[in-house]
Amino acid sequence: MMPDDSSLRHLAEPPEASYEAVRRRVMGEIRRRRRVRDAARILAAVAACVVVAVAWMLAVQHEAPLPGLPVLARAPEAPVAAIPLHVAHNRAKSRRSAGSLVAHAPAQPLVVRMQTDDPNVVILWMVD
Amino acid sequence: MTNCPSIVAVEGPADVLARARLGEETAFEELMRMHERQVLRIAFRLLGRIEDAQDAAQEVFLRLYRKLCIFGSLSEIRPWLYRVTVNVCHDLARKRGRLAPELPAGAIFVEESHEEQISQDQRRELLAEALTHLPEKERAAIVLREIEGLDTAEVAEILGSTPATVRTQVSTGRARLREIVTRLERGRT
Numbered sequence: 001m002m003p004d005d006s007s008l009r010h011l012a013e014p015p016e017a018s019y020e021a022v023r024r025r026v027m028g029e030i031r032r033r034r035r036v037r038d039a040a041r042i043l044a045a046v047a048a049c050v051v052v053a054v055a056w057m058l059a060v061q062h063e064a065p066l067p068g069l070p071v072l073a074r075a076p077e078a079p080v081a082a083i084p085l086h087v088a089h090n091r092a093k094s095r096r097s098a099g100s101l102v103a104h105a106p107a108q109p110l111v112v113r114m115q116t117d118d119p120n121v122v123i124l125w126m127v128d
Numbered sequence: 129m130t131n132c133p134s135i136v137a138v139e140g141p142a143d144v145l146a147r148a149r150l151g152e153e154t155a156f157e158e159l160m161r162m163h164e165r166q167v168l169r170i171a172f173r174l175l176g177r178i179e180d181a182q183d184a185a186q187e188v189f190l191r192l193y194r195k196l197c198i199f200g201s202l203s204e205i206r207p208w209l210y211r212v213t214v215n216v217c218h219d220l221a222r223k224r225g226r227l228a229p230e231l232p233a234g235a236i237f238v239e240e241s242h243e244e245q246i247s248q249d250q251r252r253e254l255l256a257e258a259l260t261h262l263p264e265k266e267r268a269a270i271v272l273r274e275i276e277g278l279d280t281a282e283v284a285e286i287l288g289s290t291p292a293t294v295r296t297q298v299s300t301g302r303a304r305l306r307e308i309v310t311r312l313e314r315g316r317t
Contacts, residue, residue, distance in 0.1 A: 008255065008270070008274045008275050009274070009275055009277070010248075010252065011173065011252055011255060011256050011259075011275065012172075012252055012253075012256055013169065013172075014168045014169060014172045014178055014181060015178065018168060018178055018181070018182055019164045019165070019168060021182060022160075022164060022168060022182050022185045022186055022189070023157060023160050023161070023164065025182070025186050026160060026186050026189040026190060026193075027153065027156075027157060029186070029190060030153070030156070030190070030193055031153075
């Protein structure tokens with residue numbers, strides 16, 4: 001037998017059902033790949049959100065002030081009063097040294113007002 | 129789907145390529161219908177087994193799906209499909225390490241008497257079997273030139289060779305085919 005053009009061109013054709021089968025397989029594979037790609041995109045988006053959220057939380061933590069220790073108001077050292085305490089015993093002498101202060105208000109107690117860091121706390125020191 | 133940046137709008141419902149490039153599944157299915165006979169028939173001729181041919185055709189169409197962006201018009205798809213089909217079939221045959229030895233007799237479209245029918249069937253079966261025994265390049269040249277009816281220049285472009293080489297391959301392939309058919313006929317009688 002001689003293989004001529006006509007015999008070659010009339011070789012067996014693929015069965016009709018095979019075309020449909022190929023089409024179905026290809027479309028199935030395309031859909032499967034699309035699903036995988038979409039899932040990967042969703043995962044990537046979720047991962048990006050998580051990273052952004054964690055970064056934001058870390059940034060906020062660094063900016064917030066540390067919980068401070070309780071502030072203690074410390075009173076300043078008591079001022080050394082430059083007032084002689086022996087006024088009564090040595091009046092004559094003190095008249096000369098203390099001047100008019102003692103002379104004009106001998107009955108008034110000496111009050112030293114001390115301010116602290118806390119404006120609500122004032123220490124009054126009365127010297128009788 | 130294919131992320132073609134140049135496509136911004138579809139020109140019309142008939143523009144199946146543009147619609148497929150935009151990710152429309154029905155459009156791609158339409159593209160497949162337009163070319164499935166060409167692809168599956170060549171794969172069947174080259175591989176000899178319908179199962180292998182289906183695998184090859186599937187791979188070819190998946191490649192087409194991925195490469196839709198490279199085509200400017202429908203006319204560019206056909207030669208590309210020929211080239212890819214031949215390559216995929218070669219790869220598949222090498223990977224599976226065989227050329228299918230059996231080829232079922234398929235549909236015959238010529239009205240013949242019963243005796244003639246049997247004789248034609250046997251002849252086609254022999255010829256199809258002989259075809260699978262040809263070397264890869266000669267088989268591809270014979271299938272494209274003699275069975276698909278492409279001209280020599282087209283076949284040369286698809287196979288990446290010159291028209292002169294194709295002519296030689298076809299001529300050698302025919303002679304070899306004749307020998308194989310004779311040998312097979314002797315083996316059966």
